[in-house]
Amino acid sequence: MKININFPVQIYFGNGEIHNIGKRARIFGQNAFLVMDPFLKNSSIEKQIMQNLNDNGVVITPFYDVVPNPTVDLIDNGVEQIKKGHYDLVIAIGGGSAIDTGKAIALLASNYGSCWDYTERLGANVLRPKEKGLPMIAVPTTAGTGSEATPYAVINNPHIHQKCTIVNPAVFPTVSIVDPELMISMPPELTALTGVDAFSHAFESYINVNAHPFSEMIALESIKYFAKNIRQAVKNGTDIEARNGMAWACTLGGMAIAHAGTTVPHALGQPLSGLTNAPHGGTIAACLPEVVEWTLPVAAEKFAVVAEILDPSVKLKSIEEKAELLPSILVDLFREIGADVTFSGYGLKEDDIYSFADTVYTSFQLDLKGHPKVATKDDLVALIRKCM
Ligand SMILES: NC(=O)c1ccc[n+]([C@@H]2O[C@H](COP(=O)([O-])OP(=O)(O)OC[C@H]3O[C@@H](n4cnc5c(N)ncnc54)[C@H](O)[C@@H]3O)[C@@H](O)[C@H]2O)c1
Ligand SMILES: [Fe+2]
Numbered sequence: 001m002k003i004n005i006n007f008p009v010q011i012y013f014g015n016g017e018i019h020n021i022g023k024r025a026r027i028f029g030q031n032a033f034l035v036m037d038p039f040l041k042n043s044s045i046e047k048q049i050m051q052n053l054n055d056n057g058v059v060i061t062p063f064y065d066v067v068p069n070p071t072v073d074l075i076d077n078g079v080e081q082i083k084k085g086h087y088d089l090v091i092a093i094g095g096g097s098a099i100d101t102g103k104a105i106a107l108l109a110s111n112y113g114s115c116w117d118y119t120e121r122l123g124a125n126v127l128r129p130k131e132k133g134l135p136m137i138a139v140p141t142t143a144g145t146g147s148e149a150t151p152y153a154v155i156n157n158p159h160i161h162q163k164c165t166i167v168n169p170a171v172f173p174t175v176s177i178v179d180p181e182l183m184i185s186m187p188p189e190l191t192a193l194t195g196v197d198a199f200s201h202a203f204e205s206y207i208n209v210n211a212h213p214f215s216e217m218i219a220l221e222s223i224k225y226f227a228k229n230i231r232q233a234v235k236n237g238t239d240i241e242a243r244n245g246m247a248w249a250c251t252l253g254g255m256a257i258a259h260a261g262t263t264v265p266h267a268l269g270q271p272l273s274g275l276t277n278a279p280h281g282g283t284i285a286a287c288l289p290e291v292v293e294w295t296l297p298v299a300a301e302k303f304a305v306v307a308e309i310l311d312p313s314v315k316l317k318s319i320e321e322k323a324e325l326l327p328s329i330l331v332d333l334f335r336e337i338g339a340d341v342t343f344s345g346y347g348l349k350e351d352d353i354y355s356f357a358d359t360v361y362t363s364f365q366l367d368l369k370g371h372p373k374v375a376t377k378d379d380l381v382a383l384i385r386k387c388m
Pocket of ligand 1: 037038039067068069070094095096097098100141142143144145146147150151152153154182183184185186187190194197280281
């Protein structure tokens with residue numbers, strides 16, 4: 001048995017943890033570059049955060065240029081700004097897009113070039129950071145990406161319609177503050193789609209060929225929290241217990257992919273956002289049941305375990321029966337929470353299917369190789385067609 005555990009992030013998890021942000025930040029110095037999700041602009045929570053940082057002697061420069069599927073240009077502009085001043089740390093507060101923006105800015109603050117140069121692209125000359133980057137504090141306001149616990153920063157390049165990832169231990173946040181109270185303002189659709197992303201991280205790492213007992217343990221725990229809390233979090237966003245459960249499912253999901261990686265759903269989902277700017281969680285929801293169906297009977301034992309967590313009523317069925325029920329369990333659940341979406345609904349055209357499959361096949365080999373069933377280009381074309 002080979003197990004490699006590397007998890008360098010200090011995580012503070014719990015209701016109200018945001019009110020300790022000033023003292024957590026002050027440890028790293030006085031001058032902070034603050035990447036803020038624009039949904040927080042002029043909110044009472046933003047005022048409290050600014051006050052708390054101020055009370056602890058942290059001087060901040062706010063940066064609001066964050067968009068969903070964060071773009072190379074906005075991030076590079078942020079890097080230009082941070083290089084003009086003297087900063088001790090970067091703080092990023094918001095959804096996965098804000099956190100990834102902050103992670104990339106922190107890394108590039110002490111390295112040269114464009115953030116795009118550091119993304120993994122098959123066959124391209126990928127730059128590796130020479131310097132560590134600035135200390136970085138991540139404060140998620142969605143429960144989906146798990147970016148607070150991963151060595152990844154996903155960047156969108158609209159000039160070439162591609163979305164690629166910096167994969168490097170240097171982009172683990174230094175500290176993450178996960179406060180479920182910050183997630184209460186998420187509307188039901190965002191809660192559902194980001195929740196599916198959190199689930200898929202746990203699920204894909206669990207079935208991944210690189211899974212090991214530690215990553216599997218984290219992944220299964222994440223799936224249990226997802227199963228128990230997703231419906232209630234969508235139905236009643238102010239239910240703080242459900243928000244706690246989903247926040248924890250998300251952080252564990254991030255830790256799980258940090259150890260074992262993602263598979264075919266992320267290989268399909270990420271480039272779809274690059275092509276159509278679709279929300280990340282939606283791209284995953286649109287393909288996950290089809291990917292499970294296509295993968296069967298491979299990984300049936302693990303699918304059976306997940307099916308039973310999501311729907312305990314299948315308990316007395318055989319492993320094969322449970323595994324075969326997983327696609328419909330997912331379809332029903334996604335319909336119930338309003339995450340029944342499709343690739344065509346997100347703007348993928350019939351005519352684009354072949355070139356899209358080609359991008360997936362050439363650029364996402366890392367994810368494809370993690371999947372327990374080998375995917376040929378023809379398999380991908382057929383799969384994409386089913387997700388339309
Ligand atoms: N780094 C990683 O490990 C990792 C993993 C998976 C996905 N990602 C990336 O993260 C990005 C997606 O992040 P996301 O799914 O969190 O969405 P997001 O950050 O793109 O946010 C989506 C929308 O929700 C808003 N929002 C955020 N928090 C809110 C709240 N509490 N209340 C109301 N509105 C809120 C944002 O302003 C935005 O308009 C994608 O680019 C994806 O590829 C990164
Ligand atoms: Fe994801």
